[in-house]
Amino acid sequence: MTSYSISEAAQLLNLTPYALRYYDKEGLLPFLERSASGTRFFKEADIASLKIIECLKATGMPIKEIKTFIDWCSDGDSTLRQRRDMFEERKAVVEAHMAELVETMKVIRHKCDYYEAALAAGTESVHREKAISPAP
Template sequence: MTYSISQAAGLSGLSVYTLRYYEKEGLLPFVGRSKSGKRAFCDHDLEMLAIINCLKSTGMQIKEIRTYIDWYQEGDATLHKRLELFKKQKEAVEEQMKQLNGHLKKINQKIKYYEYACKAGSAKACEGVIDCEA
C-alpha cells in the first residue's frame, strides 16, 4: 500500500513541511514516486520515518541521520557502522536521562517545599524543615 505525503505525515506524526524538509536534506532517498510524480510512501518508508524521528528527537543532528541513511542505503557492508552509531546514540540518551532525572529530583524537591509552604501559609515555615531553598 502507498500513501501520499499528507497521509504519511498523518501516520508518522510529522508535518508535511517536515517531510519535505527531510527530503531536501537527503533523509528520504528511499521514497518512491507515483506515475504522476508525487511522493508515494510505503509501510517501510513509515518505519524509516519512525527511526529518523526517534534519532532526531534524541538529539541527533540531521547530518548524522543522513550518514545513517547513506549507510542504510549501502547495505550490509555498513552494518557495523550502523551498530556503532546506535550504541553511541544510546549512550547520549542515557546521559540525557541522567541529567533529566537530576532535574526531576530538583523539581520534586521544589514541589515538596511549596506544598509545605502552602499548608503552612508561609515560605518562612519551611526554613530548616524542608531540604530545599525557595
C-alpha cells in the same frame, strides 16, 4: 500494499508535509517512490524509516549525521559495524540525558514538597532558610 499520500504519512507520524518534503530534499528518503506526475507516496517501509529518523532526531542527532546513517543502510552489510556503533553512541547520549533529567526531577520534587508544606502552613516562613536550596 498500502501506500500513503504525503498528508496521510505526515498525520500518521505527527509531522508536517513540509517536514517530509525537507527530509526527502535532504536525501533521507532515497527509496521514496513518486507517481508519474511527481507526487510522493509512502509505503510501510518508508513509514518505518521515518520513525527511525524521528527517533534519531529526538536524540539530538543532526540531519547530516542521520543522512550518513541512511547512506550506510543503502550500502548494505558492509556498514553493519558503523550502524551498530552509531546506535551505541546514541544510546550513551540518551542515557546521559536521562541521568540529567533524573537530577532535574529531584529538584522539582523537592520544590513541590517545599511549596506543599508552605501551603499547608499558610506561610513560606516555615522553612525560609531552605527557600533557594535545590534539593536535600
